[in-house]
Amino acid sequence: MSPFSLAGKTALVTGAYTGFGQGIAIAMAEACAHVLCAGRRSCVDTVKVINGQAQDMILDFADRMVAKDLCAAQTIDISINNVGIIRRDDAATSTVGDWHDVISINLRALFFTSQSFAQSVSERQATGKIVNITSFLSFRGGIRGPSYTASKHAVAGLTKAPCDEWAATGINVSAIAPGYIKTSNTEDLLADPVRNTAIVERIPAGRWGETIDIAQSAVFLAATASDYIYGAVLNLDGGWLAR
Numbered sequence: 001m002s003p004f005s006l007a008g009k010t011a012l013v014t015g016a017y018t019g020f021g022q023g024i025a026i027a028m029a030e031a032c033a034h035v036l037c038a039g040r041r042s043c044v045d046t047v048k049v050i051n052g053q054a055q056d057m058i059l060d061f062a063d064r065m066v067a068k069d070l071c072a073a074q075t076i077d078i079s080i081n082n083v084g085i086i087r088r089d090d091a092a093t094s095t096v097g098d099w100h101d102v103i104s105i106n107l108r109a110l111f112f113t114s115q116s117f118a119q120s121v122s123e124r125q126a127t128g129k130i131v132n133i134t135s136f137l138s139f140r141g142g143i144r145g146p147s148y149t150a151s152k153h154a155v156a157g158l159t160k161a162p163c164d165e166w167a168a169t170g171i172n173v174s175a176i177a178p179g180y181i182k183t184s185n186t187e188d189l190l191a192d193p194v195r196n197t198a199i200v201e202r203i204p205a206g207r208w209g210e211t212i213d214i215a216q217s218a219v220f221l222a223a224t225a226s227d228y229i230y231g232a233v234l235n236l237d238g239g240w241l242a243r
C-alpha cells in the first residue's frame with residue numbers, strides 16, 4: 001500500500017463545514033480514509049462532496065465532554081484539530097470575553113480533544129496521528145489579535161509538549177502553520193489592492209496559498225509516510241517566514 005494512503009483509517013476533522021476543514025476532509029477521503037466531519041454547524045455539504053465515505057456530526061468542541069464522548073464511541077485513527085477562531089482587537093482594548101472565547105477554542109478544546117484521542121488510542125493499543133492546524137502567528141506577532149497570536153504560539157508548544165509521553169504509545173503529534181491562504185476569512189485582504197500587493201510581494205513564492213496546499217500536507221502528516229515526524233510544525237507560507 002502507498003505510504004500516502006489512508007485506507008482503513010478513520011479521520012476526525014473538526015470544523016469541516018468550511019475553509020481548511022472542508023478541504024482537509026475531502027483530501028482525507030481522496031486518500032481513502034473514512035472521515036468524521038464535525039462542526040457546530042452541519043457539514044452536510046462536505047459530506048455530499050465526499051459521497052459515501054463520511055459522516056456529518058454536529059458537535060461543539062467548546063464543551064470538553066464532546067470530544068471525550070466521541071473518542072469513546074468511535075474508533076478514530078487520525079485527529080485533525082482544525083477548529084479555530086479569531087477576535088480582531090487591539091492589545092490596548094482586548095477584553096476578557098475575547099480572551100476567554102479564543103483560548104477556550106484554540107487552546108483548551110484542542111488540547112482536550114487530543115487528550116481524549118490519545119487515551120482512546122492507548123486503550124486500544126493502536127497507533128494514531130494528531131495534526132494541529134496552527135498559524136504562522138505561532139512565530140510572529142501579527143496585527144490586531146493578541147489573544148489569537150498567544151493561542152497559536154501555545155498550539156506550537158502543545159504540538160511538542162506531548163511527544164515525550166505519546167510517541168512511546170504510538171502517537172505522532174505535528175502541526176501545520178499556514179501563512180496567507182485564500183479562504184472566506186481572508187477575502188477582505190485579497191480584495192484590498194494595497195494590502196494584497198504588499199502581501200504577494202513579501203511572499204517568496206509570489207502567490208497566496210490555497211486550501212489544497214494545507215489539505216495535501218495534512219494527508220502526508222496523517223499517513224505512514226510521516227511516521228518518524230514528531231512535534232514538527234510545518235510552515236506552509238510560500239516561504240514568508242524563511243525570508
Ligand code: NAP
Nearest residue numbers: 015017019020039040060061062082083084135178181183
Ligand atoms: P473557518 O472557515 O472559520 O472554519 C472554522 C470552522 O470551525 C467553521 O466551520 C466553524 O464553525 C468551526 N467552529 C468554530 N468553533 C467551533 C466549535 N466550538 N465547535 C465546532 N466547530 C467550530 O476557518 P479557516 O480559515 O478554515 O481556519 C481553520 C484553521 O486554520 C483555524 O484554526 C485557523 O486559526 C487556522 N488558520 C487559518 C488561516 C487562513 O488564512 N484562513 C491562516 C492561518 C491559520 P462556524 O462557521 O459555525 O463558526
